[in-house]
Amino acid sequence: MYSRIFFRQLLLSLGLVLGWVRNVGADSVPIPHGKIELVAETGSIQPGHSFCVGLNFHLESGWHIYWINPGDAGEPPRLTWRLPAGISTKPIEWPVPTALPAFSDMDFGYQNQVLLLVPMMASAGVKAAPADIAADVKLIVCREVCIPGKAQVALSLPVTNRAAAPNLSVRELFDAARKQLPRSSPTVWKFKAASQKDSFRLTGTVGHPTTKAFFFPLEPSQIENAAPQTVQPTKGGFAMTLKKSEQLLKPIRDLKGVLLLGDRAYAITVPVQ
Amino acid sequence: MKRSILYSGTAFLIAVFLLPKLMQAARVGDTAPDFTATASDGRTYHLSDYKGKFVVLEWHNNGCPYTRKHYESGNMQRLQKEWTARGVVWFTVISSAPNTQGYVTASEENGYLAKMQAAPTAALLDPSGPLGHLYGAKTTPHMFIINPQGQLIYDGAIDDRATTDLSDVNGATNYVTVALQEAMAGKPVSTPATRPYGCSVKYGN
Numbered sequence: 001m002y003s004r005i006f007f008r009q010l011l012l013s014l015g016l017v018l019g020w021v022r023n024v025g026a027d028s029v030p031i032p033h034g035k036i037e038l039v040a041e042t043g044s045i046q047p048g049h050s051f052c053v054g055l056n057f058h059l060e061s062g063w064h065i066y067w068i069n070p071g072d073a074g075e076p077p078r079l080t081w082r083l084p085a086g087i088s089t090k091p092i093e094w095p096v097p098t099a100l101p102a103f104s105d106m107d108f109g110y111q112n113q114v115l116l117l118v119p120m121m122a123s124a125g126v127k128a129a130p131a132d133i134a135a136d137v138k139l140i141v142c143r144e145v146c147i148p149g150k151a152q153v154a155l156s157l158p159v160t161n162r163a164a165a166p167n168l169s170v171r172e173l174f175d176a177a178r179k180q181l182p183r184s185s186p187t188v189w190k191f192k193a194a195s196q197k198d199s200f201r202l203t204g205t206v207g208h209p210t211t212k213a214f215f216f217p218l219e220p221s222q223i224e225n226a227a228p229q230t231v232q233p234t235k236g237g238f239a240m241t242l243k244k245s246e247q248l249l250k251p252i253r254d255l256k257g258v259l260l261l262g263d264r265a266y267a268i269t270v271p272v273q
Numbered sequence: 274m275k276r277s278i279l280y281s282g283t284a285f286l287i288a289v290f291l292l293p294k295l296m297q298a299a300r301v302g303d304t305a306p307d308f309t310a311t312a313s314d315g316r317t318y319h320l321s322d323y324k325g326k327f328v329v330l331e332w333h334n335n336g337c338p339y340t341r342k343h344y345e346s347g348n349m350q351r352l353q354k355e356w357t358a359r360g361v362v363w364f365t366v367i368s369s370a371p372n373t374q375g376y377v378t379a380s381e382e383n384g385y386l387a388k389m390q391a392a393p394t395a396a397l398l399d400p401s402g403p404l405g406h407l408y409g410a411k412t413t414p415h416m417f418i419i420n421p422q423g424q425l426i427y428d429g430a431i432d433d434r435a436t437t438d439l440s441d442v443n444g445a446t447n448y449v450t451v452a453l454q455e456a457m458a459g460k461p462v463s464t465p466a467t468r469p470y471g472c473s474v475k476y477g478n
Contacts, residue, residue: 072411073473075435105411105473140338140437145374146472148338148437198297220468246298246409247429247466 031149032141034059038133038153039115041174042164045087045131045157048124051164053133054115054174055079055153062143064109067097069218069257071225072105074146077116077139086126087133093117095180096258096265097216106225107142108216115177122159130156182258182267189237193255193270200255202240202270209233210261213240217257221247298409301428301465305419306407310366312395313382318364325421327361327453331393331431332368332405332474334375334413335385338437339471343414344389346442349431353392356453365393368405370477375413376400402476412471416449420456427452429467 028035034057041052055077057065066074081089094116097108120133134154140146185191190205200223202215211231217223227243242255256269299306305328307320320328331349334340343349353363367382369375377385382396399405408417409428418427432445452462 072469073471075470078436102473103476104406107473138436138438142472144475145336146338221466246300247468249301249466 028056028058029151029153031057031137031139031151032147033063033143034141036137036151036153038135038155039170039173040133040155040157040167041170043157043167044162044164045122045126045159046161046164047086047122047126047128047159049164050119050121051157052117052119052174053155054117054170054177055135055137056113056115056173057110058113059111059141061112063141064098064100064107064111064143065114065139065141067108067110067216068092068094069108069216069220071099071108073102073107074109074140074142077137079118080136080138082132082134082136083120084127084131084133086123087131088121088123090119090121093119093181095177096182096260099214099216101226102142102144104226108225109142115173117174117177117181126159128159128161130158132156180265182265185259185266185268191268191270193272195251195272198244200242200244200272202242202255203234204237204240204259204261205234206237206261208237209235210238212262213238214260215240215242215255215257216260217242217255219252219256221245222252222255222257223248298407299425299428301425301462303425304423305417305425308404308407310364310397310399310404312364312397313377313379313386314395315379316395318395318397320419320423323362323419324423327356327421327456328419329356329361329363329449329453330408330410330417330419331363331365332410332413332415332471333365333396334367334369334472334475335377336374337413337472340375340413342437342439342442343431344391346439348442348447349414350389350391352447352449357392357394359457361453363393365391365396366399366404366410367396368399368402368410369475370400370402373475373477374472375475400477402474405474405476410469410474412469413474414471415469415474418449418452418456418462426456426462427465428469429464430469430471433467435468435470 028037037056039054066076068076100107137151140148192203194201213231224243230241232239254269259266259268309319414431416431420426432447434441434445
C-alpha cells in the first residue's frame with residue numbers, strides 16, 4: 001500500500017522534474033477516512049493575473065471535516081502554503097457548510113465531498129518556470145470519534161505570457177463549489193437583529209414568506225449551536241429565534257454569519273439592537 | 274388512553290431529546306449548580322461540601338485527541354498537581370455513555386489515573402450525563418471554575434490553541450491558570466468565558 005503510493009509519488013516527482021507531467025493535481029493523498037487532492041482551475045499561470053486552486057476532499061460515508069467556524073467540536077483544516085516567489089494566496093473561500101448534530105453538540109462541516117477554493121495571485125515578475133504550489137494540511141476528521149491527520153499536497157503549473165486556459169476536467173467541480181459560496185444579499189433585502197433575554201431575534205425581509213432559513217454563525221460563542229432555530233414566516237420573509245451561547249457574557253455588536261435560504265447562501269452582518 | 278400514551282410519549286421524547294438543549298446551563302456569574310456524583314475511588318462527592326474552596330471541573334475522554342494532547346504532554350497532570358497543592362479541588366468528569374469513546378468503569382479509570390500519573394482530587398463518573406448537562410459541558414476538555422463563594426467564574430476552553438498538536442501546549446495562554454491566578458489575587462477574571470474546544474461529549478440519549 002505505502003510502497004505503491006511511494007512509487008506513484010516517485011513517478012510523479014520524476015515526471016515533474018522532467019516536465020512530462022504538467023498541472024498534475026489529480027494525484028490524491030490519503031487523509032483519515034478519505035483523500036484530498038490539490039487542483040488548479042487553469043492549465044497555466046499568467047504573470048500579473050489571479051488564478052484559483054482548490055483543495056478537493058473526498059470523505060468516507062459518515063465522516064466529516066469542519067467549516068471555518070466548526071461549531072461545538074473540532075477545528076477547520078489548516079493550510080500552510082509553500083509557494084514560489086511572486087505567488088501569494090488569499091483566504092480560503094468556504095462553501096456553505098452542513099449542520100451536523102453530534103451527541104448533544106452541533107458541528108458545522110462537510111461530508112462526502114467539498115472543494116475549498118483558494119484564490120491566488122501571480123505578480124508581474126513571477127519567474128517563467130513551472131510554479132510548484134504545495135501545501136501542508138492539518139485537519140481533523142470526525143464521525144462519532146475524531147482522528148487528526150496531516151497531508152502534503154502539491155501541483156505544478158507552467159507560467160506563460162498567454163491568458164491561462166481553463167482546465168476543463170475540473171470546470172464542473174469549481175462551478176459547483178462557487179454555487180455553494182455565500183453571496184451578498186440583494187440590497188432591497190433588509191435584516192434586523194434584536195437582543196432578548198436568552199435569545200436573538202433575527203428577522204429578514206426577503207421578498208416572500210419563508211420558513212426555509214438556517215443561520216450559521218461565523219463567530220464562536222454568539223449562539224448556542226445545537227439549540228433549535230425556530231423560524232416563523234412573516235409577510236415578506238421570516239423571523240428566527242437564535243438561543244444565546246452559554247459562553248456569551250457581553251452584548252454583541254453584530255450577528256455575523258451565513259444565512260441559508262432554501263438552497264442559496266448569503267453572507268450577512270446584522271447590527272444587534 | 275391512547276391519547277395519554279401519545280402525550281406521555283411526546284413528553285418522553287421532549288425530555289430525552291430536547292431537554293439537554295433547551296435546559297439553561299449555568300452561566301459565568303451564576304451560582305454553580307450543586308451536584309452529587311460517584312467517583313472512580315468509590316466515594317460520593319457533593320459540590321456543596323467544597324464551599325470555601327476553588328473547584329475546577331475538567332470534562333474528560335481518554336480517547337479524544339484533544340484530551341490526549343493535554344495528557345500526553347503532561348499538561349493536565351501538571352495543572353492538577355500545581356493547583357490541588359494550592360488547595361484547589363479538581364474534579365475530572367467523564368460523561369461518555371456506555372459503548373462510546375471514553376466510557377470507563379471505575380477500575381479502568383483508576384488504572385488510567387495511575388498510568389498517566391494524573392492527580393485530580395477525584396474522577397467523577399457520569400455515564401448517564403446529568404452532571405454534563407447540568408453544566409452544559411460540550412467538549413473534552415471543557416473547563417469550569419467555581420470560586421469559594423460557589424459562583425461560576427470560568428466556562429470554556431483550557432487554552433487558546435484549539436488544535437490536537439502537543440507542540441501547541443507550550444506558548445499557549447492557559448485560561449484556567451490565568452483565571453485561578455487572578456481570582457486568588459482577588460481580581461476579576463479577565464477572560465471568564467471562551468469557546469470550549471475539543472471532541473463532542475459522548476452523551477447517551
